[in-house]
Amino acid sequence: MNQQILFAKAIADETRQKIMQILCCSWLSVNDIVDKLGNNVSQPTVSHHLKILNDAGLLQRRKEGKQVYNSLNQEQVSVCCGQLLVKFAPELVANDKVLVEN
Amino acid sequence: MNQQILFAKAIADETRQKIMQILCCSWLSVNDIVDKLGNNVSQPTVSHHLKILNDAGLLQRRKEGKQVYNSLNQEQVSVCCGQLLVKFAPELVANDKVLVEN
DNA sequence: CATACGTATAGAAGTTTATCTATATGTTCC
DNA sequence: GGAACATATAGATAAACTTCTATACGTATG
Numbered sequence A, B: 001m002n003q004q005i006l007f008a009k010a011i012a013d014e015t016r017q018k019i020m021q022i023l024c025c026s027w028l029s030v031n032d033i034v035d036k037l038g039n040n041v042s043q044p045t046v047s048h049h050l051k052i053l054n055d056a057g058l059l060q061r062r063k064e065g066k067q068v069y070n071s072l073n074q075e076q077v078s079v080c081c082g083q084l085l086v087k088f089a090p091e092l093v094a095n096d097k098v099l100v101e102n
Numbered sequence C: 001c002a003t004a005c006g007t008a009t010a011g012a013a014g015t016t017t018a019t020c021t022a023t024a025t026g027t028t029c030c
Numbered sequence D: 001g002g003a004a005c006a007t008a009t010a011g012a013t014a015a016a017c018t019t020c021t022a023t024a025c026g027t028a029t030g
Helices: A002-011 A015-020 A030-036 A041-057 A073-089 A092-093 B003-011 B013-021 B028-036 B045-055 B074-090 B091-096
Strands: A061-063 A066-072 B057-064 B067-072
Touching: A002 A041, A002 B003, A002 B013, A015 A030, A015 A041, A015 B003, A015 B074, A030 A041, A030 B045, A030 B091, A041 A061, A061 B074, A073 B003, A073 B013, A073 B074, A073 B091, A092 B074, B003 B013, B003 B045, B003 B074, B003 B091, B013 B028, B013 B091, B028 B045, B045 B057, B074 B091
Parallel strands: none
Antiparallel strands: A061 A066, B057 B067
């Protein structure tokens, strides 16, 4: 599957977007994520979602002892959004009308 | 469903991405799109995808006589990508490291 | 006004996806 | 090496999604 679709599918789920937000600016183990999600989601489910995010290149992962620490790869988010903009908003990109506002 | 998820789901399908690209810089009727897709997809299927894209705010639609003309709403793509960047690449956004390159 | 044409909707079939429980795998520490 | 723990995988189930065919709806035109 191509990268655009892989990225889109990865972010097209509420639980995964929650996980992405949790991992946005911190490094957490799988069980940390389960806890942060408020025990509404099982550990295998989180594991499964992490795999999908990782396959889309959206995670940084680091094994440390028994635990695997995860963090969101903001760079990849940025690259993918950039590609989407070039592909689907080319006129705005060409005219520098693409703004990212907080 | 919230806007981020609606957008992500809308773009998370290959046929819809093809339709989006076809409609990116032109106005086409439903049957025009069917033709451009090379008859691999039926008219009802295209109709269905257009509804999903429209529900996500990604289309501009104009009825003219018997036909309904469609075009991609690049502005909405831009807004949604911007929101994704703010949400999932905040550190890059804060440091103006988000570039959109052709 | 009836027919033709463009689009939308209904319903069904097959596939993918999200989630769970149970269990396997791998690592640390006694 | 064995117990405890963290994560991954397997298998099952239910829901969602993509696509099709058949058909309904709505508008323009002879």
